[in-house]
Ligand SMILES: Nc1ncnc2c1ncn2[C@@H]1O[C@H](COP(=O)(O)OP(=O)(O)OP(=O)(O)O)[C@@H](O)[C@H]1O
Ligand SMILES: O=P(O)(O)OC[C@H]1O[C@H](OP(=O)(O)OP(=O)(O)O)[C@H](O)[C@@H]1O
């Protein structure tokens with residue numbers, strides 16, 4: 001996979017950086033927030049993913065000689081390029097932990113550093129976090145609807161180029177059990193699995209011989225694709241024959257895969273005939289344009305499916321093309337900064353902030369998070385960001401600070417977490433989210449309120465800029 005060097009960026013970041021440098025602003029302290037405004041899939045939550053990838057690759061976020069030579073050809077000045085020779089990200093990052101569920105308009109991650117370094121990592125940061133959070137959320141929706149099913153990522157061939165690599169990682173965070181993507185499995189220690197393609201069966205004159213050869217050469221976790229010619233008249237009977245032959249060798253056929261037609265009907269029919277043949281241990285896998293809605297429908301039809309192989313809809317995050325996470329300047333040179341918009345939802349929230357997850361003393365989340373100034377400890381109410389009549393008393397609630405230091409002055413604060421640990425944490429956090437935020441249609445709106453002090457400071461800034 002690529003090294004994410006510092007030209008993994010948009011040109012405008014470098015243009016701005018040169019100006020900061022020439023005007024001697026580059027070392028001023030800047031604070032940026034990462035957040036998004038809308039959950040994907042019209043859902044009630046987003047699974048935050050990509051943090052570990054970001055932190056790990058920030059080490060390589062430097063300019064090579066070739067890159068600097070290239071930039072010299074793009075009209076960047078020699079003095080600035082010479083400064084970039086030693087560029088490293090030496091700032092600090094405070095973040096929600098990877099895998100947690102997060103909500104619109106709350107800071108999920110805060111970058112503090114020199115203006116130049118915090119600006120230069122924007123594109124890379126958004127590229128990592130937006131995509132993986134989109135895919136982890138899609139995966140979580142499928143895991144939610146099929147709590148007991150085995151979910152496998154089959155998406156690499158349909159992914160947007162190399163995006164498939166991180167899609168497999170994100171899918172695992174969102175609750176998938178494994179992937180067919182060998183490089184991602186190896187790199188991230190994801191269980192790898194797979195069956196066979198139609199081409200394998202087609203390459204033989206005889207389907208039975210194809211199955212026999214496969215079972216003899218790959219007996220472990222052998223899954224036979226039964227729909228190449230006729231599922232019930234040919235594929236399934238041949239699979240049963242091979243399963244029996246495997247039994248004679250002391251082996252067990254792991255499963256069959258259905259990839260077309262009415263999956264519920266075929267799964268039921270195959271289950272019945274497998275059971276009648278004494279092969280109740282043989283699992284049924286399905287694939288073919290699955291998503292959370294098809295899986296839900298299959299479950300409602302009580303289709304006896306054990307394994308779901310999901311490709312396209314998972315790895316491209318269909319029907320949403322992207323998570324629109326943004327990175328906004330909230331303080332500069334120790335002063336708050338705001339971006340005003342006619343659309344009040346797009347007015348940014350100035351200052352360094354902390355986010356608190358609110359829960360009852362005995363554990364359950366209440367469906368609201370509080371955003372306050374980062375050093376504010378005493379606040380007993382939260383307010384709707386723009387509706388002055390909406391507020392909530394929170395003094396009786398537990399407040400869990402979500403933004404934790406993960407990098408200080410360019411150094412990581414903790415050893416890298418394994419993907420399994422991130423996935424476990426994600427499952428645990430999702431389990432704490434009340435059900436009404438998990439449904440697919442008209443999900444309950446999770447509240448993100450702000451402290452009075454933050455609201456007052458923000459309003460004062462808005463007034464100040466409105467008079468300009
Ligand atoms: N029983 C079912 N309930 C709900 N959705 C299903 C069911 N069976 C299949 N699907 C889904 O319906 C969509 C289209 O299925 P369809 O039977 O048209 O398959 P197909 O792609 O036309 O297959 P074929 O290869 O036979 O042409 C797919 O997304 C599939 O997962
Ligand atoms: O439908 P998706 O969710 O995207 O899942 C991946 C698809 O990729 C394979 O089909 P393909 O036709 O590429 O190859 P095959 O001959 O192995 O079926 C597989 O059989 C699935 O149908």
Ligand SMILES: O=C(O)c1cccnc1
Nearest residue numbers: 154180193194195196309
């Ligand atoms: O292993 C499989 O069955 C598989 C892998 C990728 C895409 N479709 C199917």
